[in-house]
Amino acid sequence: MDFGALAERAERVAANDGDIETTLAVADLLADAGPAAGAEGDGPDGTATDDLPVVVRFLLGRVFPAHDTRTLDVGPALCREAVARAAGPNVSADDVEDRLAERGEIGAVAAAYDFGGQRGLAAFGSGRDALTVADLDAELRDLAAQSGDGSESRKRDALFGLFTRCSPIEAAFLARLVLGEMRLGVGEGTVRDAVAEAFLAPKTPSGDADGPGVADDAADDADVEDLELAAPGDAVAAVERALQVTNDYGRVAVRARDEGIAGLREESLRVGRPVQAMLAQAGTATDAVDAFGEVAVETKFDGARVQIHYAPAGDAPAGDAPDRGARAGDAPGDTEGEAGAELGPRLYSRNMDDVTEALPEIVEYVAERVDVPVILDGEVVAVDDDGDPLPFQEVLRRFRRKHDVERMREAVSLRLHAFDCLHADGDDLLDEPLRDRHDRLREVLPDAAADLALADDADAIAAEERASLDAGHEGVMLKNPDAAYTPGDRGRDWLKRKPDVETLDAVVVGAEWGEGRRAELFGTFLLAVREGDASAAQDDGNDAGDRSAADHDADDLAPAGYATVGKVATGITDEALADLTERLEPHVVDETGTRVAFDPELVVEVGYEEIQTSPTYSAGYALRFPRFVGVREDKGVADADSLARVRRLAGDD
Numbered sequence: 328m329d330f331g332a333l334a335e336r337a338e339r340v341a342a343n344d345g346d347i348e349t350t351l352a353v354a355d356l357l358a359d360a361g362p363a364a365g366a367e368g369d370g371p372d373g374t375a376t377d378d379l380p381v382v383v384r385f386l387l388g389r390v391f392p393a394h395d396t397r398t399l400d401v402g403p404a405l406c407r408e409a410v411a412r413a414a415g416p417n418v419s420a421d422d423v424e425d426r427l428a429e430r431g432e433i434g435a436v437a438a439a440y441d442f443g444g445q446r447g448l449a450a451f452g453s454g455r456d457a458l459t460v461a462d463l464d465a466e467l468r469d470l471a472a473q474s475g476d477g478s479e480s481r482k483r484d485a486l487f488g489l490f491t492r493c494s495p496i497e498a499a500f501l502a503r504l505v506l507g508e509m510r511l512g513v514g515e516g517t518v519r520d521a522v523a524e525a526f527l528a529p530k531t532p533s534g535d536a537d538g539p540g541v542a543d544d545a546a547d548d549a550d551v552e553d554l555e556l557a558a559p560g561d562a563v564a565a566v567e568r569a570l571q572v573t574n575d576y577g578r579v580a581v582r583a584r585d586e587g588i589a590g591l592r593e594e595s596l597r598v599g600r601p602v603q604a605m606l607a608q609a610g611t612a613t614d615a616v617d618a619f620g621e622v623a624v625e626t627k628f629d630g631a632r633v634q635i636h637y638a639p640a641g642d643a644p645a646g647d648a649p650d651r652g653a654r655a656g657d658a659p660g661d662t663e664g665e666a667g668a669e670l671g672p673r674l675y676s677r678n679m680d681d682v683t684e685a686l687p688e689i690v691e692y693v694a695e696r697v698d699v700p701v702i703l704d705g706e707v708v709a710v711d712d713d714g715d716p717l718p719f720q721e722v723l724r725r726f727r728r729k730h731d732v733e734r735m736r737e738a739v740s741l742r743l744h745a746f747d748c749l750h751a752d753g754d755d756l757l758d759e760p761l762r763d764r765h766d767r768l769r770e771v772l773p774d775a776a777a778d779l780a781l782a783d784d785a786d787a788i789a790a791e792e793r794a795s796l797d798a799g800h801e802g803v804m805l806k807n808p809d810a811a812y813t814p815g816d817r818g819r820d821w822l823k824r825k826p827d828v829e830t831l832d833a834v835v836v837g838a839e840w841g842e843g844r845r846a847e848l849f850g851t852f853l854l855a856v857r858e859g860d861a862s863a864a865q866d867d868g869n870d871a872g873d874r875s876a877a878d879h880d881a882d883d884l885a886p887a888g889y890a891t892v893g894k895v896a897t898g899i900t901d902e903a904l905a906d907l908t909e910r911l912e913p914h915v916v917d918e919t920g921t922r923v924a925f926d927p928e929l930v931v932e933v934g935y936e937e938i939q940t941s942p943t944y945s946a947g948y949a950l951r952f953p954r955f956v957g958v959r960e961d962k963g964v965a966d967a968d969s970l971a972r973v974r975r976l977a978g979d980d
């Protein structure tokens with residue numbers, strides 16, 4: 328598929344405004360993305376390449392599947408510089424930035440420049456060197472592989488080269504893609520439904536050539552309200568399930584197209600390919616007893632979530648192939664590995680970032696004790712010399728560290744508490760009840776997990792909670808012992824119970840430069856929460872997903888989809904200020920006097936005394952006496968707290 332064709336179809340998708348219309352338009356696009364039967368093309372053996380997996384990922388603003396830890400690592404500044412160079416000698420990165428402030432969005436800015444090279448060639452009748460979707464994917468993967476000295480300038484050159492090959496509509500798509508800001512209004516839920524619709528819906532009697540259930544150019548249909556999705560519920564559920572275990576929309580789309588529901592059901596977990604973590608809702612002991620009868624009561628450890636993947640040498644059964652071999656430092660990719668391959672312990676954060684290198688003692692601990700292939704879920708906690716837990720901020724000093732790992736290993740000791748087992752010795756356990764998964768966990772790593780404690784009355788749970796708090800932990804987790812493990816789900820089968828000293832995980836959307844000796848550093852940080860819930864933020868690129876300068880209210884600075892709740896300046900050490908400044912500066916999208924606005928990128932945890940209603944901030948609430956607790960390295964902006972939670976904490980809901 329030509330990249331131009333994809334970019335143009337994507338614009339048409341974005342022009343839809345109904346959910347069903349959008350889903351149908353995406354389904355239509357997916358049905359056209361694969362190779363036509365028997366088509367010849369530029370694939371390795373002369374067959375046409377299969378663009379479907381790439382198209383699916385691109386629509387979601389990704390080059391790599393979610394489980395793949397590779398990233399493009401192209402920031403807004405680098406993108407602006409590449410656009411400026413492609414636009415010609417008279418255009419500087421500052422000019423691009425000015426236009427960005429006017430237009431509010433990098434795609435529109437990139438499309439507005441005349442990347443003369445290719446038009447010049449076209450004018451001479453030679454036609455431009457058309458980019459295909461496969462070319463672009465390959466180029467971006469090469470770009471992602473750049474590392475070390477000079478990699479930034481090589482990335483800039485590569486991106487510049489790509490822009491010079493782009494028409495305006497392609498340039499807009501490319502700029503948004505590299506920054507992960509597609510703005511198509513196509514979220515993960517839409518793609519899931521579209522995959523089911525394109526490949527698993529019953530064939531329509533009309534013999535619609537575009538694929539089952541897909542309306543021809545849905546956007547043009549006058550009777551949009553009559554549109555319906557034709558894929559049955561079990562088809563959507565099969566896609567959802569395959570997505571949960573693979574974390575790869577491209578792979579699932581291909582499987583659905585080629586092998587239908589039966590093929591999707593064969594997808595299974597793979598050691599070396601992280602899945603999303605199961606999450607919890609807040610709840611009380613009484614809620615738990617009422618809902619589950621018997622309740623599994625676990626300590627709520629105050630650390631950082633880790634998912635552990637390990638296939639010891641000589642023990643990985645066939646069919647349980649890690650995605651790649653076990654060479655240290657080798658990030659598992661999205662290619663199939665050999666069956667039975669060995670994989671050294673790999674550790675992933677809650678956001679599926681590979682944190683293996685930062686936590687060598689956990690790697691050693693697992694390698695010394697586990698002797699069958701496993702996927703385990705747990706929490707890494709910082710401990711003092713007596714083994715007592717230290718606050719969560721301590722573990723974050725270790726968590727993503729790339730430098731000084733050995734020095735920090737001396738300074739902050741870590742301990743692993745495992746609490747779940749998703750896979751053991753060739754068996755996928757997601758559908759097994761927690762009590763059975765926990766038995767397997769105790770078999771494979773008894774040292775890191777206590778026996779499952781069961782209770783059926785609120786008093787017994789309260790006693791466990793007191794014991795947990797007395798031991799310096801955060802509270803208790805109350806789990807349904809009969810529930811399956813549902814990746815990515817924040818359901819009612821896991822409840823978290825901690826004392827009412829709540830903190831808020833807020834997104835930093837603005838700052839003010841400091842004064843005096845701190846004039847080079849940001850001093851005060853403007854905090855915001857998400858306006859919608861997580862799925863809305865993902866699904867609605869035109870609303871909560873927008874991240875542009877023009878959307879920043881002049882007084883409030885909150886980007887669309889976010890509501891401000893206060894400013895924090897206390898509790899930040901000089902070291903933390905310097906770190907925050909360095910990390911946030913590349914994300915400045917607007918600057919007025921001493922005030923700056925950021926793209927929403929960084930989540931910080933803040934404590935406060937209370938939440939009051941207030942006209943000062945766009946949330947309608949303000950944090951009283953906010954204090955900085957730390958950066959939530961383990962959270963992305965989609966995981967930040969929502970306005971609904973602020974309302975609840977304020978007692979208004």
Ligand SMILES: Nc1ncnc2c1ncn2[C@@H]1O[C@H](COP(=O)(O)OP(=O)(O)OP(=O)(O)O)[C@@H](O)[C@H]1O
Pocket residue numbers: 604605606607608625626627628629630631632677706746804823
């Ligand atoms: N025994 C346990 N079982 C499950 N999760 C645990 C346990 N002990 C600690 N945790 C941590 O608690 C988190 C569950 O709370 P939640 O799903 O709300 O995540 P969160 O938003 O990070 O919450 P919080 O900010 O309260 O830690 C898990 O992600 C995990 O990191």
